[in-house]
Amino acid sequence: MAVETSDKPNLPHDFDDDDDGPVIYKRYSSSKKNQLHSEVRKSSSHSHAGQSYRQISDAPSLNGQTFSMQKGSTVPSPKPSPVKPSVAISKASKSLVNTSSTKLPVANSKAPSLGDKQKMSVDVKVEPKYIERCAKNFVEDSEDDEDNKPLSFRLKNSNHDNKATPVVVKKSSEDSDDDVPLAKKLYRNPNLGTTSSNRDDSDQKKPISKIQKERQNGAGLSNKKDRPSPLPAKRPLDNSDSLHASVKKPKVSDPVASIKTKPVSVKHELKVEDDDDDIPISQRIKKSAMSGDKSSATKKLLTKVTKVNKSGSKPFKKQIKKTVKKSGSGSEYSKSTKLLPSSGDGQKKWTTLVHNGVIFPPPYQPHGVKMLYKGRPVDLTPELEEVATMYAVMRDTEYMQKDRFKENFWNDWRKLLGRNHVIQNLKDCDFTPIYDWYQSEKEKKKQMTTEEKKALKEEKMKLEEKYMWAIVDGVKEKVGNFRVEPPGLFRGRGEHPKMGKLKRRIRPGDITINIGKDAPIPECPIPGESWKEIRNDNTVTWLAYWSDPINPKLFKYVFLAASSSLKGQSDKEKYEKARMLKNYIGNIRSAYTKDFTSKDITKQQIAVATYLIDKLALRAGNEKDDDEADTVGCCTLKVENVTREPPNKLKFNFLGKDSIKYENTVEVELPVYNAILKFQKDKKPGDDLFDQLDTSKLNAHLKELMPGLTAKVFRTFNASITLDVMLNKETKDGEVGEKIVVYQHANKQVAIICNHQRSVSKSHTAQMSKLTEKIDELQAVLKELKTDLDRARKGKPPSKSSDGKRKKNLGPEMLEKKISQTNAKIEKMQRDMKTKEDLKTVALGTSKINYLDPRITVAWCKRHEVPIEKIFNKSLLAKFCWAMDVDPDFRF
DNA sequence: AAATAGACTTGATTCTAGTAAC
């Protein structure tokens, strides 16, 4: 805490405002815009209305504390101008020197449109090291070979001699601008793969002046981004290459200049090994597949790689595991920590940690509205009423159609009711009075004036403010979820066996607090109660946890927010690991290709599974318990989830994470097809396709191929490389708006690959028909204009308008102009419609947040003079602050 | 080697507030 005071400039948030910061923000924002809320957002909220408990909690009375617990409002940030945050961001990211030189677009206006270009390029200095960097990049560039492309892209190459119909993502079939499925599209562009050449083109061919300009936009850079900032801003991200990253260990290490070097060296060495990568993957695959079993050779190769890696580039393996783990910060650790605050000691995540614990939802406030049992009002104790209300409020949700939900609810409620309660079954319960009461409360809330709302918000803010921040190694950081989850009915996704169960209220006695040794222990906010336990474990990043009331084996953690350095650090490491995969992917692919026909069934299954993960970006697929929804990932695929379609296609159909359906038909290499045939033989539909496999075996195997490699890395790799390749292939000179379209298009393809879906909004159909209507209107106008044009040309006056009024007599030119304007309008609307229809089931956000290396985006923005905030919103900018000063030439 | 515990990331949905459209 002491720390807190110093260097404001570097703090992520202005300390000055800190204390009242949030409040101020709030006032600010609310002041002028509040009126807006008067909105009556009906339909949506209404229909699900009570559904979630959250809503309940929002409901004024439910929790008693009127609104104070509402959720969303907290967001401190919304200061009208983005300036502040951006400043902070840039500060944090550019560590030192030329503060002025770097003008991240961010720093500029909020939504700079064209004009921003200039702004962006304003104060740039050409970085002396630019050339150096270029050189580095070239090196990197040269390494690109087709391996760096997503497998799906490559397949094309390999297959193109045969048929080209690989990945057909059903969803994509509707794609608008690209009504062609991604796969097909890709096929069309066989070159996609040649990243290197593209890249070279772009970089090398550019005139220097241009380069310089770009550079300016970019991060400035005179100093290496990687340098450690002298200032105590956010803790410096470990620049070192992620490599270690792969292993969880040394997180905060001192930033050493060596950063870039490492990767390079690795690459070099790898290169030697990878010679065979020069051969197009397709050929390689063929080669290996055809030429009998060369597993031994492969093995050697792999081994070599690994070795090289280990010795040549920093050692990946985790050295030293934490010996002292959970016990609470081992004294040793703290000692060493203290000595070398920034040196990455194996597991240490922080040195000092100060925070105020968590905030609890307000106690339940009984409303006294009586439900009916067999038509008669029933008196309920507040505890029973609370639970009844949770249920009542879910009336409009789908859960009410599910017997499992009702049954689970009844079982839990009944326990509370006790044997002899009047209420003996759910069927005779009528919750309508409570439901109605809830609706009216909601309505009341809606009707509040902006003043009232504002006041409530401020009040809430006041209560919460102290919980919103933590001080980690002297830096004030946002806490993510400092609110303890309120009680409610469990809403599992899909057919979750536990849906409807009562999620009981969490009390201080359930919560374990993790905090710095010397930090004051947070005061327990509920008088008379106390925390379950206090720990001082600096090998973990959580601030608090409690065990999940629905499944006591699981924990609910309180972590820092995504914008924190700690999170940023691991995010960066994640992407570095994925980038590392680029260097290994060639060998990995040839290795598993060889094993498609392995006699060792386990090997064969590993090979095929790895292939699917690589090609389709499937999740690993851990085993699940019976008390969880029945969903699968790669390792847990069932025989029935894969259908063979001769001669060499596989049709996948299963429920993945969150019970989201995955449907995809893909063309695969024949050996894979045959292997699947073999795995399915003599099995029942519900049997495991990969009976010899589980995620730990698979990951253990992957780790032999590349340090730190696990199944999920392929997803990250696949997503990011796809973005990188598509952006660089498709971006053309032109308007910012067009470039953004290119970005969104790439983003969408990634979302499709990752199967990121969203449910169609209720109003979608209505919205579409509205648009259609408008288009029709415009078309009518167009027709009329054309008629008038004809008449005008013949010297006649315009026709009468529909309402019989006279129109202005316009000349032919004028009419022609109008016609083309109208046409443009129509086209635009049609495009918008297409896009809308197209994206109605595709969620772009998830991949942006979790899978796309932000440096690709930032670098692209710099290169193409697109203001970064056109792509990243405020929270993304904060989350990715570590990526903001990336070199414009950065390629994934 | 399998099960369990633990920690952290990923993900769809819900909620809120800002803005656009009427």
Add this chain to the structure above:
DNA sequence: GTTACTAGAATCAAGTCTATTT
């Protein structure tokens, strides 16, 4: 000024993966 629409934030469920224990 309302109402409709939406982006972004918040929520919390559901994954992944590692380490430890049995």
